[in-house]
Amino acid sequence: MSSNSKSNSLQNYPTPLSPPLPSISRDIELARAMTASSKSSLFGLSGRDVLYEDEWLIAVNKPKGIYCDTVLASVPRFLSDSPDSDQLCQENQSSTLELHLANRLDRDTSGVMVITKSHKVASMLVKAFTNHKVQKTYVAFCIGSAPQSERITIKSGHGRSKFGAWRVYAAGDVGRKLPGGSRVRDMETTFEVLSINGQRGYREPSECMKDEENSIVVEEKAVTDVDAKKDEILVRAFPRSGRTHQIRLHCQYLGASIVCTRATFSFVRIPKFNKLANRMHDG
Structure with a gap:
């Protein structure tokens, strides 16, 4: 294959929309x-x-x-x-x-x-x-720009870039082929902002459900402001899909890097496994 053909082939791959990764x-x-x-x-x-x-x-x-x-x-x-x-x-x-x-x-x-x-x-x-029927719930502590909405659902594509790193892709790129032969898959996460710099305080999921939801369908590159104020943000995340590094990638796209997370899960309409989940949570 000629160099021109290789160049044209590479140009057909979808472009990652996550903020650029540092060389290190x-x-x-x-x-x-x-x-x-x-x-x-x-x-x-x-x-x-x-x-x-x-x-x-x-x-x-x-x-x-x-x-x-x-x-x-x-x-x-x-x-x-x-x-x-x-x-x-x-x-x-x-x-x-x-x-x-x-x-x-x-x-x-x-x-x-x-x-x-x-x-x-x-x-x-x-x-x-x-x-x-299994709901995974993560509580994450992040550092970055505080979101304007208290409840956000973000939908995007997910896949490996040509360097092998997992990245966010446009929702419209789902199904397209990536370097290495894999394809862009769909990825969806709902976030609930629990507190910003210690304000607002922790709330139960039922209370957060009342908030107006802001839906984001990713089609453009993430915009990062290096000079923006860095807030301490506590969020609850509900991943609808189960992609590698999903919550980290979506938080990064929204301008907040995860420092630490805690995960739990529950089984919906499966009594036997709900008892198991409760035992594990109590432990």
Whole structure:
């Protein structure tokens, strides 16, 4: 292929609309990946990591910097070494455990992972996630420009740029091909502003639902003002989709970088799993 043909081919790829990443970000990402690989090779699930267990599933706290598949791979050894788990297996399961990840977390994110012990339960949970019967809620502390609206829903595209970084793309680019062969996927998050610089105070979701919502459909590059005042912003985020770094990407696009997050989830119209969620939240 000639240089002109290559140039024309590259021009057909959609353009990322996220604020530009600093040049040092590549070195930071490489260092994180190397650290995660090292930590993951030494990781072993222990009793203090287990939040809940029964004959159907086990809920564990995934540490930051550990891959989900590493946690999954460590479960059989933990179960074989645990007297309580052995008893559960003997009483309720007559065949070999069929372990599946019910949910995933980003490598650098800590939080609850649910691992099912049978194909049947895994199928139920996959269906629940697919049908949006599982609601994921994140409370995030951000630094940046305070939004004008108290409730914002942002819709955009999501994908990897030519440098391999996850970026925000235009909503109109969903379905278009990206370098490497992947395609832009849809991404949607609703944010509720809980407080700005400590003002307003924390509110329950039912109270936030009364606020007028501002909808943003991303079609243009993010505009950043480096001289703008940096506020401390507490937001509650409800990701409608489950894309990698979704909340971080949308916060970044809105002009506020995440400092830390806390995640919970609940099951809608599934009583058995709601009891599980309550047990994990109480713990």
